[in-house]
Amino acid sequence: MNTKLVQEQDRLNNVMEVITEQIEKLQEETDMHREEVVSFRKHFWDDVKVNVDTFDDYLETVISLRQQAQNLSISQSTHRQVSNKLSALKRMQHIPYFGRIDFAEEGTSETERIYIGTSTLMDSSGEDFLIYDWRAPISSIYYNYSPGPAEYTTPEGIIGGMLEQKWQYIIRGGVVESMFDTSLTIGDEILQQVLGKSTDKHMHSIVSTIQQEQNRIIRHDHGRLLIVQGSAGSGKTSAALQRIAYLLYKYRDKLKADQIILFSPNSMFNSYVSNVLPELGEENMQQVTFQEYLNHRLSDEFKVEGPYKQLEYVLTATDQPLYQVRTASIRFKASVRFFEAIKTYRESLEAAGLLFKGITFRGESIVTAKKINERFYRKDTSLRFHNRVEKLTEWLNRQVEEAMRRERNKAWVQEEIELLSEDDYQKAYNYLRKKRGFRGESADDYEMEPEALAQLIVRQKFKSIRKGIQMLHFIDIKGIYKQLFTNLTWMKGEIPEEWEGICQLTLKMLDEGKLFYEDATPFLLLKELIQGFQTNTSIKHVLIDEAQDYSPFQFEFLKRLFPSAKMTVLGDFNQGIFAHASETVDFDTLTNLYGPNETNTINLTRSYRSTRPIVELTRRLVPNGKQIVAFDRDGEVPVLTQLTNKEELHRQIVYKVSNLQKQAYQTIAIICKSAEESAAAYKALGNIDEIKLVKSNSMEYEQGVVVIPAYLAKGIEFDAVIIYDASAEVYGNERLRRLFYTACTRAMHYLQLYSVGEPSPLLLDIDSEYLVRS
Numbered sequence: 001m002n003t004k005l006v007q008e009q010d011r012l013n014n015v016m017e018v019i020t021e022q023i024e025k026l027q028e029e030t031d032m033h034r035e036e037v038v039s040f041r042k043h044f045w046d047d048v049k050v051n052v053d054t055f056d057d058y059l060e061t062v063i064s065l066r067q068q069a070q071n072l073s074i075s076q077s078t079h080r081q082v083s084n085k086l087s088a089l090k091r092m093q094h095i096p097y098f099g100r101i102d103f104a105e106e107g108t109s110e111t112e113r114i115y116i117g118t119s120t121l122m123d124s125s126g127e128d129f130l131i132y133d134w135r136a137p138i139s140s141i142y143y144n145y146s147p148g149p150a151e152y153t154t155p156e157g158i159i160g161g162m163l164e165q166k167w168q169y170i171i172r173g174g175v176v177e178s179m180f181d182t183s184l185t186i187g188d189e190i191l192q193q194v195l196g197k198s199t200d201k202h203m204h205s206i207v208s209t210i211q212q213e214q215n216r217i218i219r220h221d222h223g224r225l226l227i228v229q230g231s232a233g234s235g236k237t238s239a240a241l242q243r244i245a246y247l248l249y250k251y252r253d254k255l256k257a258d259q260i261i262l263f264s265p266n267s268m269f270n271s272y273v274s275n276v277l278p279e280l281g282e283e284n285m286q287q288v289t290f291q292e293y294l295n296h297r298l299s300d301e302f303k304v305e306g307p308y309k310q311l312e313y314v315l316t317a318t319d320q321p322l323y324q325v326r327t328a329s330i331r332f333k334a335s336v337r338f339f340e341a342i343k344t345y346r347e348s349l350e351a352a353g354l355l356f357k358g359i360t361f362r363g364e365s366i367v368t369a370k371k372i373n374e375r376f377y378r379k380d381t382s383l384r385f386h387n388r389v390e391k392l393t394e395w396l397n398r399q400v401e402e403a404m405r406r407e408r409n410k411a412w413v414q415e416e417i418e419l420l421s422e423d424d425y426q427k428a429y430n431y432l433r434k435k436r437g438f439r440g441e442s443a444d445d446y447e448m449e450p451e452a453l454a455q456l457i458v459r460q461k462f463k464s465i466r467k468g469i470q471m472l473h474f475i476d477i478k479g480i481y482k483q484l485f486t487n488l489t490w491m492k493g494e495i496p497e498e499w500e501g502i503c504q505l506t507l508k509m510l511d512e513g514k515l516f517y518e519d520a521t522p523f524l525l526l527k528e529l530i531q532g533f534q535t536n537t538s539i540k541h542v543l544i545d546e547a548q549d550y551s552p553f554q555f556e557f558l559k560r561l562f563p564s565a566k567m568t569v570l571g572d573f574n575q576g577i578f579a580h581a582s583e584t585v586d587f588d589t590l591t592n593l594y595g596p597n598e599t600n601t602i603n604l605t606r607s608y609r610s611t612r613p614i615v616e617l618t619r620r621l622v623p624n625g626k627q628i629v630a631f632d633r634d635g636e637v638p639v640l641t642q643l644t645n646k647e648e649l650h651r652q653i654v655y656k657v658s659n660l661q662k663q664a665y666q667t668i669a670i671i672c673k674s675a676e677e678s679a680a681a682y683k684a685l686g687n688i689d690e691i692k693l694v695k696s697n698s699m700e701y702e703q704g705v706v707v708i709p710a711y712l713a714k715g716i717e718f719d720a721v722i723i724y725d726a727s728a729e730v731y732g733n734e735r736l737r738r739l740f741y742t743a744c745t746r747a748m749h750y751l752q753l754y755s756v757g758e759p760s761p762l763l764l765d766i767d768s769e770y771l772v773r774s
């Protein structure tokens with residue numbers, strides 16, 4: 001062992017000792033606090049005197065209850081804090097730190113050695129830092145600078161100095177196995193090792209090897225919107241997750257994990273990324289898919305189609321008569337033009353065009369739709385739209401109150417009273433007694449006034465009508481949305497050729513109570529523009545991964561839904577696999593969301609996931625691929641094997657999988673174009689041991705051998721990828737270029753493509769240096 005390593009080992013031994021000491025101490029403290037909480041819970045009522053005889057007694061009881069609950073909550077929170085600290089120390093036992101900077105602060109002659117790890121560690125006096133948290137201000141130097149002048153920002157201001165050296169460590173089981181001078185680039189050697197490993201069920205944190213441009217994303221902290229456009233495998237998801245950990249650290253006094261929400265592509269992705277934050281000692285943020293939100297809002301009214309169903313249609317239904325119309329409709333309904341049309345349409349509704357539903361009770365009209373319409377448009381139109389809706393609601397409530405008064409004396413009410421069960425009578429009695437402060441023990445003690453009872457019965461029968469008015473159900477949103485497809489007034493600019501067909505198809509679906517995926521957000525946006533937006537102000541940060549799949553509608557929607565939140569949007573237009581994204585190439589239109597002063601964009605061009613030969617191939621599959629830079633990791637050049645029939649294909653795949661398994665690849669994906677192709681492939685490859693088929697409702701990222709449609713493989717990665725059939729017949733259309741690129745970029749170490757018959761024209765111009773043909 002060289003002297004440097006010996007010295008470092010000595011230091012590590014000291015640090016390990018401190019960690020062990022602190023663990024012992026904290027273990028005792030944690031046990032003590034746990035017992036305290038248990039005992040508190042057990043004896044919660046012992047110290048509370050429950051007495052409600054007089055008002056003063058009652059007040060005393062409430063105060064003592066509240067006091068007791070507060071004590072319990074303090075005790076629980078202390079226990080949580082101590083046990084979190086204990087978990088952090090236990091994690092540090094494995095890898096206490098991973099890096100070091102030698103930094104001489106301006107104005108001092110001394111060079112300080114700053115060790116960086118996943119958490120802070122103080123020495124036993126509590127005065128000196130043995131390890132700095134990777135998120136501490138000074139640690140930013142480690143990620144941002146090469147030796148030379150460097151600075152970092154603290155709440156008190158900027159601190160400058162000289163970075164003399166930068167080191168990386170590999171520590172395992174309390175032993176410093178190696179250390180590298182990484183003065184020029186952070187840990188290429190270590191990054192090589194990390195990236196060369198097999199993937200497992202979960203994504204891992206990257207704190208020890210964060211790259212400078214990724215660090216800019218993680219620590220970015222101004223403006224409302226951060227846009228990250230990055231190539232496949234450039235670390236967008238990783239940066240997003242470390243960014244969450246960073247924000248939770250920086251704002252630990254005011255930001256909690258449940259105030260951060262990550263919009264992700266599907267549930268399998270959620271399970272794949274679920275370990276990163278806990279690995280960093282933080283709780284997971286909330287995770288949802290946009291579809292879950294749409295279902296939550298619209299499934300009472302409609303059967304809402306899911307995004308993957310739409311995509312599957314686009315990929316497989318090419319020979320259906322309405323295919324052209326439907327795909328044109330998908331593109332148009334996600335366009336900025338349609339978005340503008342909806343806004344213009346909504347404004348035009350101030351003067352005319354709102355549709356209403358009349359209110360009826362027991363078959364008789366209380367207010368007709370015509371009357372509501374007259375009332376709305378008769379009223380002072382200088383009032384703001386939502387105030388007019390509010391006034392209309394008040395007016396309707398009055399109409400309903402009057403109707404209720406009229407109903408009280410009708411015969412049906414008497415009949416209902418006579419038919420009241422004993423139980424209902426008692427309930428009615430209790431209700432009235434409570435409301436009016438009547439005394440007495442049972443319904444027999446008091447003959448209820450028939451008037452009051454009739455009033456109660458009528459009120460109950462009108463409950464759903466009154467609630468409906470409150471929820472603005474009298475506005476016929478479906479009818480209003482339909483009007484968009486019966487009139488061209490609101491459309492500016494070019495209208496799609498297939499407009500007639502789009503209108504017919506949309507109206508038919510709406511009449512059947514179904515909502516295509518492409519209609520769901522526009523419908524919801526129009527609804528909210530009319531009825532007012534539902535908002536969630538508790539969320540402080542929204543992150544949107546795979547953002548190229550979102551339409552302008554969805555962004556606008558999320559902005560309004562979370563008015564107090566900042567937004568981080570991460571995406572790659574080369575992976576825009578939905579039909580609506582096929583023409584968009586950047587996030588420029590997103591700048592309008594919060595305006596240029598509140599918007600920042602960061603580009604990531606280096607790809608870390610795949611070996612250099614794989615990136616060299618995949619970057620040639622997309623038009624702007626020249627910008628993509630491969631991280632220099634060796635591997636085999638991808639191979640394209642042309643076969644003549646499916647039987648041969650299946651034989652070859654079985655053989656290939658078995659070979660790959662022998663090379664200890666843990667995750668092998670056979671990637672297909674669609675769910676339809678995946679199901680057929682899965683059936684034919686059933687003799688591969690423990691092969692699994694991934695479907696859109698799969699919850700877990702599976703290890704082993706999987707058959708998966710390309711669109712579900714998005715965001716995740718595999719040691720080895722087999723493209724099931726890269727033939728011209730399957731990927732013959734230019735529109736599939738992005739899907740094909742997405743599929744190929746899932747490979748970390750090995751990529752094999754098969755083609756039954758002629759290969760796809762997408763591969764035509766690729767030089768044999770980058771794609772071996774066999």
Ligand SMILES: Nc1ncnc2c1ncn2[C@@H]1O[C@H](COP(=O)(O)OP(=O)(O)OP(=O)(O)O)[C@@H](O)[C@H]1O
Pocket residue numbers: 191194195204206209210211214230231232233234235236237238239572575608609714715716717745
């Ligand atoms: N700085 C880094 N250190 C170590 N590993 C990294 C680093 N950056 C990225 N990676 C690894 O590269 C792979 C790709 O990262 P990630 O999934 O975050 O990329 P992405 O840009 O979201 O990809 P895609 O858009 O293709 O889904 C992951 O295995 C991740 O751990």
